Amino acid sequence: MTQQGAPTQRAAHARGGLHRQLLLIFGLQLVAIVLACLMGYYDVAPVGAVLALIVIVGALAWLAAQRALRPFSTLARMVGNWHEGQTELQSLQPDHLLHRVDADVATLARSFQSFASRIAGYNERERNFTRDASHELRSPLTVIKMSTDMLADESGLSDFGKRSLERIRRATREMEALVEAMLILARETDNGQGEQDFVVNDVLRDELVDAREMLHGHPIELQFEEPATFALHGSPRVFAVLCWQLIRHASQYTGQGTVLVTVLPGAVSVCATAGTDHDPHLPGQQGFEYAIARRISERFAWPLDLRVQGGNSYVAEIRFPQPLPVPG
Template identity: 80%
Template sequence: MTTRGGTTRSAARVRGGFQRRLMLIFGMQLVAVVVVCLMGFYDVAPFGAVLLVIVIVSALAWLAAERVWRPISSLAHLIGSWSEGSGDPEAFQTDRLSNRTDRDVAALTRGFHAFASRIAGYNERERNFTRDASHELRSPLTVIKMSTDMLADESSLSEFGQRSVQRIRRASREMEALVEALLILAREADNGQGEQDFVVNDVLRDELVDAREMLHGHPVELRFEEPAKFALHGSPRVFAVLCWQLIRHASQYTGQGTVLVTVLPGAVSVSAKAGAEEESGGPGQQGFEYAIARRISERFAWPLDLHVQGGNTYVAEIRFPNPMPVPA
């Protein structure tokens, strides 16, 4: 039965064959060169013939070594041309190897086959998760949003009921933003997310409208300053989610007060002063929101820096390596 086990047993018989063949090739070359040099030294053969034999022996040794190296070269070419998204892991099945394949090459092939199979399984699970999570989580959130909008229009609803509806609406929007952030991070193979050219100031202005509504009822004031204006090529949704996570983190850090969002040349900063109960802790307690913002910034190569100014002023700054000017 010449299956994978048979191939493995055959490969076991030639363990180290690659090294032995190379040693044999270069050993024979060395012997031939020494013999020819001795023949030339004792005038048994003319000097030109000695040089010619040395050249021929060296060429034959190189051809033999190249033939021995061919399986490794083929494996390297196969690995180099393998694509994570579309490559077939079965291309690395040891069943396809020759019976004379060195055991070390067979071990490399088996190892990469296992690795490629794990990557393919991971990609499949990622696609299933993002597809199912996108549908199964967004659908009930949409129902909740529609229901709260309908309840908010009820004239017979009490004041307590109105406050409860507003809390449900804010919580559902926060959950929607969180789901969006987690799905962005889960899509390893899709960094595009609808890439386009967008003006940072416009996206932030729209995002702050929703942020003020979600922070309604909290003693936090959102302010927006734009001494600079620039555009980016990327996903405006990813950018908005990143900024919202930083705004949430800043509002939790300050407890009450003002959160200032500022557009700087090639950067966006979110700053807030700590409340009296937060001054000793500082932003070292970075929390879940900052962790998500950090992972998004690393994913899209937008450096994020968090520091403290004046002892109690939280400042988070996102820098964008390739800002574009805004057309007049």
Template identity: 60%
Template sequence: METSRGHSPPEPTFRRGAFQRRLALVFALQLAGVVIAVLLGVFDVAPLAAVLALIGVISVLAWLAARREWAPVSALARVIDGWNEQQPDPQLFSLARLSPRTDADLARLARGLYGFAERIAGYNERERNFTRDASHELRSPLTVIKMSADMLGDEAGLSEFGDRSVQRIKRAAREMEALVESLLVLARGGDQGTGDEEFVVNEVLRRELGELRQVLEGQTVEFALEEPARFALHGSSRVFAVLCWQLIRNACQHLDQGRVVLTVLPGAVTVACLAQAGRLRAEGQAFELTIAQRISERFAWTLELETREGNERVASIRFPHPLPA
């Protein structure tokens, strides 16, 4: 026994080729009218002025009829032109909004746009849910880690090795928090959640290098900051710090021993790694450079990588709109 279920209303039926048939009828009637008008003139049934006026009237009527047939296409074009992808409304392309006289080809196009709009709406909803849930679920454990590291650092009698470990945990937690923020900015796509602050590039780099020296204490890599220029940027200082951190880590992964030099140029920052012995290593670069590349594309900061003579690898970031510091 079949149970009663809710069903969506059936889609209206559209005739294939209806548009072409109606246009063909319009042009056929126009041709017939013009032929009749010409015959009336040839056999002196009507004066030339009347024949020309009749042909003009027939042409205007044919144009109005063709325009009426084209109206559904124009209406669909206006809907597409005013469509907002951030707040898509699939019902704008619903077949129920189309006239029963609509051609089947146009109805098929509207059906495809309706499905596309539904997928975009679903994607936007999943994006909002992801950024909201990820922001909460990832930041909460990071907060616990930072609080626990602070409490552990206040313990009396903590050894020097333990203190260095606590500092590394704090640094890693801060880096993870900044990385999560950067990934959320990237995940928002067209959303303008890019930070609303002005920061001096030189100050951010000094802070990053100071913390980096603590994290990599005891390793055979030296760090230097050269500042022939000084400028500021408008955006997110944390995202900028993540970009530089990824490039610095990538430079360190290419060195057994050597120097990493950060240089602030007018409207640009370079990160160069120079090996003192042996060759530059090529492994361990995919994840860091992928994140750096996505950040540079998101903020329109040009990222260039090159390998120079003398075992030197250089990453350059160029900023299109630097501000005076």
């Protein structure tokens, strides 16, 4: 059925039909203008009539060309009115443009219809994935949080068990923030759940408390300086994940030493200094932490600059183009 219909459809849209129409239009226009000029040259018709005839022929040629180009205008209007969330694509079929369509126009219409169908399918798969992943990932985390709360109420828990329980809680909070950030990155049209105005300094102080606990036992000193204070509009959880990934990246770079987080006017920097006997890796070669930080910075248009200074100093700086004043 489909194989029989394809030749018929191709036959209905003659290739080069538009070119032939334009050639015929301008050919007849040229002939008419030449005849009008000859009539004026041999005094067959007065000059005014010849000029009027030339104007009429030009106007008719223009109207005929407009009619020939109408399918392109119709297709351009349909493409301009299309949006990614639109699932009704039948109007883009060549047969819905005009009764007789040039093959080039039909090819453009079919190609865009195929592209629009793929985009619609991609959006549907994205919604299904993020919905299922959100449920399947957050549900186990909720169970872990409830279980740790119940274990914390046990009176006979040893000191080792309490320390392990706190590590589980910290890891759970980190996993929650990471899952939220990755789901936001997976949603093309979502700029972050729970957007609000937040003070960067406050979020960093809370994040550094957990970061110090997560780095407990490592020969790394985590410091915080805030010569400036500003606020942002966005997701504080995603901002915290961005900073935490850079702290982890800096910690892996230095191995041992000092990691300094500084709040600057409209920016946050994470600096690390490696020991003289430490052979650091190039920061761009350490994958996951920096990859997540880079994707978040690109998604929210927070430029991230990463460089190594003096051979052993790691500097990552996030700039925020639209900082907000801190409410008084």
